[in-house]
Amino acid sequence: MKKRLLAIAMATLMGLSLVACSSDKPKTGEKTENVGEGEKASTDYKIGMVTDVGGVNDGSFNQSAWEGLQRAQKELGVQAKYLESKTDADYIPNIEQFVDDDYDLIICIGYQLADALKEEAAKNPDKKFAIVDDQSIEFDNVACLMFEQAQASYLVGYIAGKTTQTNNVGFVLGMATSTMNEFGYGYISGVKDANADANVLQANINSFADASAGKTATNNMIANNADVVFHAAGGSGHGVIEAAREAKIWAIGVDSDQSKDAPETILTSAMKRVDNAVFDETKAVLDGTYKSGVKTYSLSDGGVDIAPTTTNLPEELLKEVEDVKAKIIAGEVKVPNNKADFEAKYGDIYDLD
Known part of the structure; x- marks a missing residue:
C-alpha cells in the first residue's frame, strides 16, 4: 500500500512540474523578444522626432520623416513620438522634453533646428541625436543626414x-x-x-x-x-x-x-527619402551601429529620385x-x-x- 501511495504522489508531482514549465512558454501567436540579460527589447526603445515650423502634415519632408518613424515603429517595434514646433522658440523645449523623458534617439527635422540641437547635444553628451539637412554639428553624439x-x-x-x-x-x-x-x-x-x-x-x-x-x-x-x-x-x-x-x-x-x-x-x-534615412538611423540605434558624422544619400542608393507616380509623364x-x-x-x-x-x-x- 505504501509503495502504491508513493507512486501516486510522484506522478502528481511530475504533473504539477509539467504544468509549471508549460506556463513559461509563449502562447500561440504571442510575439517574443530574444533579449539577453541586461539587454533592452526593441519595444523599450523610444525614438523622438522634432519638426520644424512646417509641421508634421506639411506633405513634404517633415511628413516623410514621420512616415519613416512610423515604419520603424511597425517593423522594428520601437516607440515613436513627434513634437511639432510652431515657432523657432519651440525647438529647444521640444528637444529638452525628449531628453527629460530619456529617449534613445532624438531626430531634428531641418537645418533650422541646428543651433538648438548644437546647444542641447553639448549639454547631453550621453544622448544620441540626428539632424536632417545640416552637417555643421561635429559632435560625437550627432548624426547628420544629408541628401544630394x-x-x-x-x-x-x-x-x-x-x-x-x-x-x-x-x-x-x-x-x-x-x-x-x-x-x-x-x-x-x-x-x-x-x-x-x-x-x-x-x-x-x-x-x-x-x-x-x-x-x-x-x-x-x-x-x-x-x-x-x-x-x-x-x-x-x-x-x-x-x-x-x-x-x-x-x-x-x-x-x-x-x-x-x-x-x-x-x-x-x-x-528626398527622409523616411528611409530616419528608418535607417533608428535601426542603427537598435543594432548598436549608430555613428556620428555625415551620411549622404544620393541617386546611386535611392536616397533621391523622382516620384514613383508617373501617370502624367x-x-x-x-x-x-x-x-x-x-x-x-x-x-x-x-x-x-x-x-x-x-x-x-x-x-x-x-x-x-
Missing part, C-alpha cells in the same frame, strides 16, 4: 524643360540657404540642359509655412506665362500646388510624392529620364550643387543667393 537634392531637382528640371509649351517655367524657394539653393541649382541646370530656350522665373518667399505666399508667387509666375512650377518650400508649397491646380498648369512637388494632393496637376515630384520622356539618371550615377553628367559650379556652366542666372 540637386540630383533629384535636376531630373524634375529636365522634365519641366521637356514639358513646357511656353518656354517659361517657375521655381519657388522656401528660404535661401546653401542647402536650399541646391534645389535651385539642380532644377535650373536640368531645365537648361533639356531646353536651352526655356526661361526660369524664380521667387524666394522666405517661409516654409506660408501657403498664401506660395500661391501669390506662383500666380505671379502664371501671369508671366509659366506653365510648369517647381517648389522647394515645405508647407508653403501647398499654395504653389493650389495656384497651379486653379490655373490648370503643371506643378512639381518636393521631398515626397505629392501627386495625391492634385493628381491631375502634379507632373512629378523631386523625392509620357513613356518616351520617362525613358529619357532613366538615361539621364544612369549618366548622373556613372559620373557622365555632373549636377552642380553650389554657386561656383553652377555659374561656371550656366552663368549668373540664379537670382536667389
Whole structure:
C-alpha cells in the first residue's frame, strides 16, 4: 500500500512540474523578444522626432520623416513620438522634453533646428541625436543626414524643360540657404540642359509655412506665362500646388510624392527619402551601429529620385529620364550643387543667393 501511495504522489508531482514549465512558454501567436540579460527589447526603445515650423502634415519632408518613424515603429517595434514646433522658440523645449523623458534617439527635422540641437547635444553628451539637412554639428553624439537634392531637382528640371509649351517655367524657394539653393541649382541646370530656350522665373518667399505666399508667387509666375512650377518650400508649397491646380498648369512637388494632393496637376515630384534615412538611423540605434558624422544619400542608393507616380509623364520622356539618371550615377553628367559650379556652366542666372 505504501509503495502504491508513493507512486501516486510522484506522478502528481511530475504533473504539477509539467504544468509549471508549460506556463513559461509563449502562447500561440504571442510575439517574443530574444533579449539577453541586461539587454533592452526593441519595444523599450523610444525614438523622438522634432519638426520644424512646417509641421508634421506639411506633405513634404517633415511628413516623410514621420512616415519613416512610423515604419520603424511597425517593423522594428520601437516607440515613436513627434513634437511639432510652431515657432523657432519651440525647438529647444521640444528637444529638452525628449531628453527629460530619456529617449534613445532624438531626430531634428531641418537645418533650422541646428543651433538648438548644437546647444542641447553639448549639454547631453550621453544622448544620441540626428539632424536632417545640416552637417555643421561635429559632435560625437550627432548624426547628420544629408541628401544630394540637386540630383533629384535636376531630373524634375529636365522634365519641366521637356514639358513646357511656353518656354517659361517657375521655381519657388522656401528660404535661401546653401542647402536650399541646391534645389535651385539642380532644377535650373536640368531645365537648361533639356531646353536651352526655356526661361526660369524664380521667387524666394522666405517661409516654409506660408501657403498664401506660395500661391501669390506662383500666380505671379502664371501671369508671366509659366506653365510648369517647381517648389522647394515645405508647407508653403501647398499654395504653389493650389495656384497651379486653379490655373490648370503643371506643378512639381518636393521631398515626397505629392501627386495625391492634385493628381491631375502634379507632373512629378523631386523625392528626398527622409523616411528611409530616419528608418535607417533608428535601426542603427537598435543594432548598436549608430555613428556620428555625415551620411549622404544620393541617386546611386535611392536616397533621391523622382516620384514613383508617373501617370502624367509620357513613356518616351520617362525613358529619357532613366538615361539621364544612369549618366548622373556613372559620373557622365555632373549636377552642380553650389554657386561656383553652377555659374561656371550656366552663368549668373540664379537670382536667389
